Amino acid sequence: MKTAIYPGSFDPITLGHLNIIRRASGIFERVVVCIMPNAGKLHPMFTREERVALARRVVSRFPNVEVDTFDGLLAEYAKTFPEGAVIVKGLRANTDFENEFQMALINKKINPELDTMFLTASQKYTFLSSSVVKELAGYGADLTPFLPCEIIDDVHERAACDPIQTIFHRLRRNTLWEETKWTTKSWNSLTSFIPWCRRHGACRSATKNASSSATRSLRSSMRSRPPCRW
Numbered sequence: 001m002k003t004a005i006y007p008g009s010f011d012p013i014t015l016g017h018l019n020i021i022r023r024a025s026g027i028f029e030r031v032v033v034c035i036m037p038n039a040g041k042l043h044p045m046f047t048r049e050e051r052v053a054l055a056r057r058v059v060s061r062f063p064n065v066e067v068d069t070f071d072g073l074l075a076e077y078a079k080t081f082p083e084g085a086v087i088v089k090g091l092r093a094n095t096d097f098e099n100e101f102q103m104a105l106i107n108k109k110i111n112p113e114l115d116t117m118f119l120t121a122s123q124k125y126t127f128l129s130s131s132v133v134k135e136l137a138g139y140g141a142d143l144t145p146f147l148p149c150e151i152i153d154d155v156h157e158r159a160a161c162d163p164i165q166t167i168f169h170r171l172r173r174n175t176l177w178e179e180t181k182w183t184t185k186s187w188n189s190l191t192s193f194i195p196w197c198r199r200h201g202a203c204r205s206a207t208k209n210a211s212s213s214a215t216r217s218l219r220s221s222m223r224s225r226p227p228c229r230w
């Protein structure tokens, strides 16, 4: 039987992902969770290597599931399976469908042998996404209903060490934007500030300084802080 490739950015892997993995592992002899870059998600919470490690920890309970990573196109990755492969994706809602349908057709165009199969998300996880989890983590919320227990501490720890992530997620959902009346200029300077922030480490309390003069005050408040684990 063909191998099922379950691709995604998995930043981080959620209970929704795990539900799809569990069901796919009951259908296919072998499931490969492939952690890939998503061109639309430029500021992941975890590096690719970290995401692989987190996913491996979580799927170790399934004997026929493994975790891999690939830098190129998914359609090309599928060609590396001599016995053939199908892509498995989870579908949560109409909004997922449009995007997934397009990706399935493009992958088929690049690799005509490659089919995509969809598993409907379990109803209890249709609301769940890695982005929502990251936003909740930024507020220190209880993540047990959303994440596999093996990785909850890692996500909390990273959120606490990464105020920039928190700021990004709040900005994306417009809450911080409304609170601080940020301009495009402050958004751009925040974006350029991320590599500096990651080099020096940042702690949750520094987010208190994220006002309209965010980059200047964050920079000075963090200078004396010990670096966080990256």
Ligand code: PNS
Binding pocket: 007, 008, 009, 010, 036, 037, 038, 039, 041, 072, 073, 074, 075, 102, 103, 104, 106, 107
């Ligand atoms: O979990 P995500 O972020 O929705 O997963 C999207 C992902 C990683 C599967 C998609 O971006 C992808 O396939 N990336 C690999 C590069 C590629 O093949 N791009 C063309 C997709 S049509």
